[in-house]
Amino acid sequence: MNGQPQSSIDPRDLHLRLYVVAGQANSAAALDNLQRLLGEQWSEVEVEVLDVFEHAETALQDRVLVTPTLIRLRPAPVRRVIGCLADTTALTQALGLGTGVRR
């Protein structure tokens, strides 16, 4: 439930999949924002960046509706964030990173 205080997640446990459209401003911004949020731990996090047109079948299976879509595949439960990820607070909460993120 949303009311539960979230324990921070170790970024190394994250498996993210980001669907983008190559060359689109939204998508570029999303990637940028995500990188900024993860900061130094960017290399430790498993992030797949997929072009939605090139990987349409996978997108279909993942029930992607809009772009950019960021899916937290692990740890469970699966979470989805849509948009260019400009709202850091929402993104942080969605990914369950809490205050554990070192910037």
Next chain:
Amino acid sequence: MPKNDPGTLRRRPTGILGLDDVMGGGLPEPGIVLVFGGPGTGKSVLCVQALTAAAARGEAGLLVTFEESPQQLRRNFAAFEWDPLPPDGELFQIHDARLPSSVIQSGVFDVAGLLATLGARLDSSQARLVVFDGVDMLLSHLDDPHAEWRELLRIQEWLQQRGLTALLTSKMYGDVPADERHADLPFLADCVVLLRHEVLSGSAHRSLQVLKYRGTHHHASPTPMTISRRGVAVLGPSLVLSDRPMTQERVSSGLADLDEMLSGGYYRGSSILVSGAPGTAKSSLGVCFAAAAVARGESTVLVSFDEPVEQIVRNVASIGIDLATPLADGRLHAHAYRTLAYNANDHVARIHELVELHKPSALVVDPVSALARSSSRRIADEATLRLLDLARRNDVTLLLTTLLERTGDTLREATATSISTLADTWIHLSYAVQAGERNRGLTIVKSRGMGHSNQVRELFLSADGLHLQEVFTAGGEVVMGTLRWEREEEQRDEERRRRSEMELERIRTEMSIQQARTQIESLQHQLTLREEELVRIEENRIETVRQEEARRRSIRGLRNVRHQS
């Protein structure tokens, strides 16, 4: 816009009754159609019905749902009498495009993801028809009119690139889009359709209006529409005014006497209005016509709003018409509907479906005036006009009975509707109450294009059918029944009297002549007597004179003798 030549635009028929007529042939192929309407106006039904019709033709389609789940949609449409939506496969797919509530929005998004995944689906199917049901649902999350507009353009471009025919549905309240953000939607589309659902005169009425259709001649006014278990039906007027040449072929009315009055019968494909007060045998006349049609081996449809079919069969059996046999062997299709259950347009839609199904050559609706029981007069009249048009377009000879009370001589005023002007033949049945008796009369008020008698005939119902009797005219008044018999007798008496008077006169005159002759004879006789008398008198006189003369001579003689002595 080099699109004004209808020849370059291809139209995909929707398969929805009446819709293609108001849409200039169907959906643009390729092209985008926006379907606007408030909740419950039938946007989804219309689109899904088009998909179902396409699937039935073997044409693949794709339904993208933004509001309802695929399972819910299948459940919704299972209630209709169409073939069920095909399971997900090559012919038909439902794409779930609902944004889950658990999704967190962080910043602006675009619909490229949707288009990519749809592309993946289309690559595995041959779908040319796509429905976006509730696209406003997704776009409203953007909360930015510019962004929404941009995304719509993205969708439009994608659709155009793939050459698809697309139906996009979006909510509207009244005549205004649900929010002003969507006010620009019409500019994106090749065709914009607005669905309305209003309550007029106490009953619900649906309408469909083609607000715009680029490069296509379409019908631009709101048109009545119905939704039944058979789906959407649009009751538009035909765009092609019936320029069909009226055939010269005559079909029997079912009464030999009436056929004679009409110089052979009704024209095939024409419309006949039979009006009259209750109990004047309008239904019987209608059934007569139906019976004659089935006797010719023609498929016939009978629609009754007053009586159940079994009742009609019983009623006409008493006048020697057998409906049970043609009903049983399928030449006659009879349906009785309760008028109050549906509005006038719903009823006409059902009749339209019957015509499509049975392809009859004759249709009887008894009485069409019943349509006004569940709708306003105006709506009922319009529905009746559509019925006339439907019959004309399908070459169906249509007989409508209508309740009409005649008060005095106000026949024309009472039928102030245009139906009586449009119907080719108008027969009025009346009651004449004279000398304590009610007799039925039949008048041909008008009959377009053929000779007809202006007289009233007396209509008889007997065990061997309906018959017409020559009327009796006496002193300028039309008379029927017992009174007619009496008058006929009177007239006979009158003639007899005159004859005997004349005889009497003759005799008298002859006697006069005789008398005169006799008088002449007697006068003649007297004349003869007088003449004889005159002769005698003359003879007497002469005699007397001679005798005198003789005496005088004799006296002179004597004197002479004395002298001489």
